[in-house]
Amino acid sequence: MLNKTTEILLVSDSKLLIDGLRKILESEPYIRVLADFSELSELSAFLKTKSPDYIFLDKRVQDPGIVKLLLSKKTKSNGSEIILLSDEDENENGPGSFITVNQSTSAAELVDIIINNRKLQKDSIIQNVIIKEPEINVTKTESRIINLVTSGHTNKEIAEKLKVREKTIKAHVTSIFTKLNLQNRYQLMVYGRRNTKRT
16 A cells, blocks of 8 residues: 555746656656646646646746645645745745755655655554654754754754754754654654644
8 A cells, every 4th residue: 555656746947857856756666757837727727637646846936826826725625735845934824734845855855755745644553653752852952953844944054043063953853863763854844743832
């Protein structure tokens, strides 16, 4: 069941970005790129007949109608999860409404987001392990870092906000992984979303 193919749609004006993402994603055996679009009319027509698991949206796309359409509740209720490429803090739609990535997100991290989120949706046992309450409480600094990671900030950005070195943030993140029994940054984002009241 975990090996079911995950379908993704790519939306961007950048041919270079689209071609690069296609090569990365299509190299994965359980990820299928359905199509790519930069025109609102073509995208709208496609979504009337298809509901991909993910829609990768480059927020720099020139047509504002595309962003409005894809970030609407209608698209969310249609069953498609939005992965938003943006260098801004995206909070206007509420926490957890879409997944935010930025220019610092690596190809491996993007693939990890897609594959592991699919597993979370399909395997309740894995989900329960990830959101299980930790036996050891995190510190106030670690709690703040969790919030920033959940919001999509990179280690470098977090270091700038907390006015410390990036190596210090990396050490904190490693400590957080150990305390919460997590294995990657995406699992930490899941934990952060599930425990917003705690932090």
